[in-house]
Amino acid sequence: MKMEELLDLIEVQLGKKRVRASDHFINDLQAESLDMVHLASAIEDRFGIMVPEKILAQAKTVQELFDFLTTQTTA
């Protein structure tokens, strides 16, 4: 998975344009916990990667989520 693919998915899920890796989910993207749950489910459907709830709560920015997801795929 590439960063641009994740950005594309986040844009579609959250209804935002020009999302950046440094964006903070709550402060910049106004994502609520329910949105994050739906985002995780979309990631699973699109990339086949399960996102545990713990990670979902810990990942404050897009970059942090991306880092988790890429460690998952390379591991």
Add this chain to the structure above:
Amino acid sequence: MPGFSILTDVLEFRAKSVPDQVAFSFEEKKYTYGWLYREARQTAAHLVDTGIRKGDRVLLAIPNGPAFFPAFFGCMWAGAIAVPVFPGAGPERLAHYEGLCGSRLTLGPDLFGTGKVSGPGLLPEVAADDIAFIQYTSGSTSDPKGVQISHAGLLTNIRQLIAGMEINDQDIFVSWLPVYHDMGLILMALVPFYLGIKLVLLPSSLRQVHTWLRALERHRGTFTAAPDLAYRLAVAWRNADHPYDLSSLRVALNAAEPVRLSTILEFEEAFGIRHIMTAGYGLAEATVGVCMSAPGRPPKTDPAGHVSVGHPFPGISLAILKDERLAATGETGEILIKSPANTPGYFNNPAGTLALYWEKEYIRTGDIGYLDADGRLFVLGRIKQVIKVGGRSLYAADLEESIDGHPNIRHAAALGLEGKDGEGEALYLFVETRWHRTPERAVCKDLVIEIIQHIHDRFGVRPARVYLLRAKTIPFTFNGKKQHGLLKQWWSEGKLRKGNTVIYPDY
């Protein structure tokens, strides 16, 4: 005509007193009460000759046109229970209905005018409490339920409709609604027969709006009825250079689907008429009609923009059920109906019948709404189409209405689907686009983003998923009712994916 206890008595009275009076016209041909009486009696004799006995079910798979009514009244005279079904149904679907109601015979459009005129005494006695016909309810994925309507219930609702809608002998009815379904049959055909007023019947097609508008203009129609979608199509497809003259209209009833204020305002604006579109509410379990807003006045709306469907017709009372108790004024809950025209129950379905009633006197509608301080009803949606997201209740109808107006969107369907993570329901939006060819991904993505932003701004939540669908893929009944249940079934079975119906996104 308060003396009559069965609708065929009314037909017989007209056939004897005014045999040459036109009962209805269809495709420029006129059909008199004398003709209708003879044909119906012949059909009755034919049914009896075929071995049909009192209480036997007879399926009517007949489209709008002259063949339907002799079959319908013929069944009544023969004491048979007519079961009108969608005539476009394939053999498999017909066999399904035959199995459900145990019918012994199916009448199609070409099976009338045969047999011989029956003499008196050949036909059975029919009592007011006998079942006149069974109306199968459509729209759900589960087996349709057969709503039994007695002769007394039918006449009662016809009288309720006439009184409540103030229908008079000067009215001219114009209808394309299917005669094999409750509103098109009872309100738009049997009411004119009962009163002996003019009925211009049209082929049943939601999409032939010009045929409908032209007939209203030509015949100076005063009364018509359709679901909200049909009025929206009329506005969208009208010829702006040659607007139809609909000034004769007294009532354009908007019912069978959620009524939108925007539809009322846009239709009246487009045709330069005022306060003729009324909002109505009813269901097969109450025979058909329950209430309608008063014509000649502006629509009554609440702060959320819902249009009131008015007060109940004479003899009908409404209540709201909340947590299994009767709710106070203004409280939202399930709409209950007490009416002498309520069904005695579903055919061959004691469990369904038991669940239909609340405290014996009321039927549960499965619709959510509230009564205002003046006793006006506001319908908010189906119980099953309430989507609980993040502790809030959203109505599918409100969500759909909020995005339907977009120039690239034909219709939307909002579904509450089981979330993956035990978070309760998740809001899924299925959006049918107007695009004939799928544009590039970026265009699709922009539309999805726009939809999500709009929903988020207006309702404070984001949908779990938004899927763009090809044009003409959200299922509707022949009656213009959106079939959420069927769409849900298609989605869960993976049928939308397999059929390449989803154009964006691909996960």
